[in-house]
Amino acid sequence: YYGNITIGTPGQVFTVIFDTGSANLWVPSIYCNSSACKNHHLFNPNMSSTYVSTNRSLSITYGTGSMTGVLGYDTVTVYEITITNQIFGLSVTEPGDVFTYSPFDGILGLAYPSISASGATPVFDNMIARNLVAKNLFSVYLSRNGADGSFILFGAIDSKYTSRGIVWIPLSAQTYWQVHMESATVNFLPIACLGGCQAILDTGTSRVVVPKASLASIRFFLGAGPNGQISCMTLFKPDIVFHIHGNSFNLPASSYVIKQRDGSCVLGFESMEGNLWILGDVFLRVYYSIYDRDNNRVGLSRVG
Known part of the structure; x- marks a missing residue:
C-alpha cells in the first residue's frame, strides 16, 4: 500500500510506502547507481530551491532490503500537509533486487523517533511539533483484494x-x-x-x-x-x-x-x-x- 508525496520546490513526486514499522523518510536520488534506482523516480537536489545538504550519512536495514545514503533537508508535502525543513534520506546505494521491482520509490516511516536511523526526526514528529495535525494520531485503512479506498489519515479518526x-x-x-x-x-x-x-x-x-x-x-x-x-x-x-x-x-x-x-x-x-x-x-x-x-x-x- 503506497501513496504519493512531493519533495522540494518545485515538488518532485515520489511514491512511498507509509510504514509504521520504521521511522525514516528516504527516496532514491541522482547519487544512486544501484540497479534499483534505474527503475524509479530520483530526487535531484539541484532542481530544488529549498534543498539544504548535510554531511551526515544514513544506513538502514529492513526485514528485506537495505539502503545507504546521505541526509538532507527540504519541503515535504503529504497530501495537503506541507512540512518545511524535513530531514530525509537521499539513497546512494540500494543493494540487491528487493527495491528493484518494487512499485514504490521510497519509504515514509511512521514509528517512534527512538528507532530512527541517524537520529533523523520522523515526518509525523514534525507534523506534531508544528501543530500541523488536529490530533496527534493517524489512522490506516487497508482495502481487500486490491480494491480502491485504502487510506492513511493524519490527525483524525x-x-x-x-x-x-x-x-x-x-x-x-x-x-x-x-x-x-x-x-x-x-x-x-x-x-x-x-x-x-x-x-x-x-x-x-x-x-x-x-x-x-x-x-x-x-x-x-x-x-x-x-x-x-x-x-x-x-x-x-x-x-x-x-x-x-x-x-x-x-x-x-x-x-x-x-x-x-x-x-x-x-x-x-x-x-x-x-x-x-x-x-x-x-x-x-x-x-x-x-x-x-x-x-x-x-x-x-x-x-x-
Whole structure:
C-alpha cells in the first residue's frame, strides 16, 4: 500500500510506502547507481530551491532490503500537509533486487523517533511539533483484494470505520508500535505465543511474521502443508485469534488464506529469526488501526 508525496520546490513526486514499522523518510536520488534506482523516480537536489545538504550519512536495514545514503533537508508535502525543513534520506546505494521491482520509490516511516536511523526526526514528529495535525494520531485503512479506498489519515479518526467500537491497547515500548500479546489460539487452544510475546503493528510488512518455532504449529492447526500451501476453500477453516491486552482479535480464513497468481493458495504467515511477532497487512486489512502518539496506544476496530 503506497501513496504519493512531493519533495522540494518545485515538488518532485515520489511514491512511498507509509510504514509504521520504521521511522525514516528516504527516496532514491541522482547519487544512486544501484540497479534499483534505474527503475524509479530520483530526487535531484539541484532542481530544488529549498534543498539544504548535510554531511551526515544514513544506513538502514529492513526485514528485506537495505539502503545507504546521505541526509538532507527540504519541503515535504503529504497530501495537503506541507512540512518545511524535513530531514530525509537521499539513497546512494540500494543493494540487491528487493527495491528493484518494487512499485514504490521510497519509504515514509511512521514509528517512534527512538528507532530512527541517524537520529533523523520522523515526518509525523514534525507534523506534531508544528501543530500541523488536529490530533496527534493517524489512522490506516487497508482495502481487500486490491480494491480502491485504502487510506492513511493524519490527525483524525474516520468514524465510518469505527462503528463496531475501538479497542485501545497501551504500547509496551515506544519504538515500533509494539504491544504485549498474551497468546494465539485456534478453537480455544493456545498454539503459539505461549506465555506471552511482543507484537508490532506494521503496515510495511505484507504478511503476519512469527518466530520460526511458531510457524510449524500455526501451519498444523490451520491445515496448511509444510511450505504453507493450503486449500483455497476457506469456508470451514477456523479463525486464528490473537489475545492482546485482554481482548480477542480474530483473523478469519478469508484473510489468512492468500490466493497466488497461479490460482493456488498459501497461508499468510511467514517466519523469521527472533521472538517478535509482526502483525502486517494480512491482519491490518481486518482492523482499522489508529496510532495515538499523545497516549502511546493503538486502537483497533474491526471493518466489514
